[in-house]
Amino acid sequence: MLQYKRPSTYLIGLSLVLFCLGFVMAYYVYTTVSNLKYDAKIINETGTIRGSIQRVTKLVLSDSPESPYVIFNDINGLFDHFISEGGGNRHSGVREAVYHGIVELREKWNILETLLVEFRQTPSRRLELEIVAESEVCWFAADSVVFAAQSATEWKVGEFNHFYRILILNALTAILVIVHVVLYVRKKLEFESSHDSVTDLLNRRAYDSMIRSEIARSTRYSSKLSLILFDVDKFKHINDTRGHGAGDRVLVELAQEIKSTVRETDLVFRTGGDEFAVVCPETEISGAFQLAEKIRKTIELQSATDWIACTVSLGVAEYQSGISPKEFYHQADQALYAAKNGGRNRVETWN
Template identity: 35%
Template sequence: MKRQSKFIFMIIIVLILFASTNILLFQRYIVLVEGDVGSINQLGTIRGSIQRFTKLELVNGENKHIKDKIDNIFEAQKELKTPFLKEAEEKWKELKSVAIKHRINPDVNNIKKLIETSEECWDIVDKAILKNQHIAENKTAYLVLPIVFLIFELIFGVLLIYIIKRYVYDNLETFAAYDNLTKAHSRRYFIEFMNNEISRAERKNAEFSLIMFDIDHFKTINDTYGHSAGDEVLKTLTDIVKKGLRKSDIVSRIGGEEFTIMLPDSAINEAVNTAERARKNIEKHHFKDVGNITVSFGVTAYQTGDKVDDMLKRADTALYIAKNGGRNRTEIA
């Protein structure tokens, strides 16, 4: 669980780093493209204004507002360091000079010169627009890295969702399968395991046994030493019992101080030996704050046609006999 938690934390950190980097890259790209779009639009305004300026000049119309507008745009674009602007500005200055000469002397030569210079200026600005558009298009390469990061984010995101779902599922399974205090299996898990074992016994004609045990005079322990001492007894007792079992054997806490042991592939005599071994180990153990305690055991084995309740009732009957027989003993039913 701890390893999963660390892994989830690492993936979240990676996702945050990727997302932060991606945001910065996208912001950088947007700033660059917005600047290019603005410059291209302004150059387009210059291109259209040159034609209007020239037409008004040819008819001696008022065009000072257009001239001022173009001058202001060139000045602003110089501050923005728009590429390919210098040649266009030089040609615009030439056009203004030719326009002044035309105003003074609108003869055929000056008219021709005005039209030619206007067309040249328009053509240079148009080329500047195309070149700036090409530069802006090439800047789409800046999107490659954000897209790669985005793909990684999606991959890590899907992985994170899967791991979190798995983590939650595993935790829920653990909580459902184990008793929180003793770490023995829960009653729910015990019932499920019993049903599976009964099905296996029916299919393969296998044998298995069930032990039920509880602590003698446990209420007195709680009343005398307190519930925290009683909890420690339950935890220690579970550990003692587990040490004497096989890996295939299952210890479950099915009630307050009531436990069961499932022994797959074990005849009843083997189950009795297991119960006696646990009983003696518990009897000789000195429990913290409490001292010595005893436990009574009831043992039964699977019989053809048994259900879970059938085996539990027989084990409980055997445990009842052990209690009535003086406690600290093992009985069979």
């Protein structure tokens, strides 16, 4: 029978997946928000370049006394800063999308700047017309750069929808983990309520339930059913002289020997203390007696070589039609006491 004493590999795997998805989601949100902030800075810089070009052109053509060279320096500083970082930046694809446009705009700005400086020194109608024409080229190029930056950012905002996909996947995984935890806890509680905590054998509560089912099946199909009860001879002496830890060790090793000795169809129980029961479906009393004798010899041999020396006394009874589960148990118990009174380390049948 499956034991639910530790979380299954499936549950551990789901928990790891949930953790990894949570980490990926947190990292994705962090990097996306950081990139969007960086992209906003790029859009602001390109917009500043466009606005500054328009402003300085109007300033020079209007023959304003205000010096345009401060604006020249600001524009050139923005160009130098942007181009020095290159187009392949780790933060985002927005810089890469506008980099070549910025380089082309810089070339056009250099031409316009030269004309503006020359016009500032020696104004002429020819220079004015050239400035107007070249400024329109720069403005168009600047608009294209700003539009490219905005388009790239909008595309990245659309990519942020991946976050919701990861969130949904994370939620589904969390639901699977919760469902599995609930099933695991329920199975674990069911196991603990029907099994002995020391030996992992079925307990007395399970015996009371299953013996009724076996009696009903035996009655329905007119099949044989036998019961073996046994306990450890002088078990109190083992506890008193060797300690309760040694007593528990005897019970655990005895349970292992019983499970390896009985048939797959037999049901093994620890009914209390050092008392055990084996329910033998479709087995008459002679067959149950042989199995009980096999158990007795196995424990006697193993305890003499591998663990604390002990023996067991066993009582065997065959179910008689019409008797209650309590009477059936009492018959096997009477046979067990007969084995005890007969000198221990023996098998007796109920007569």
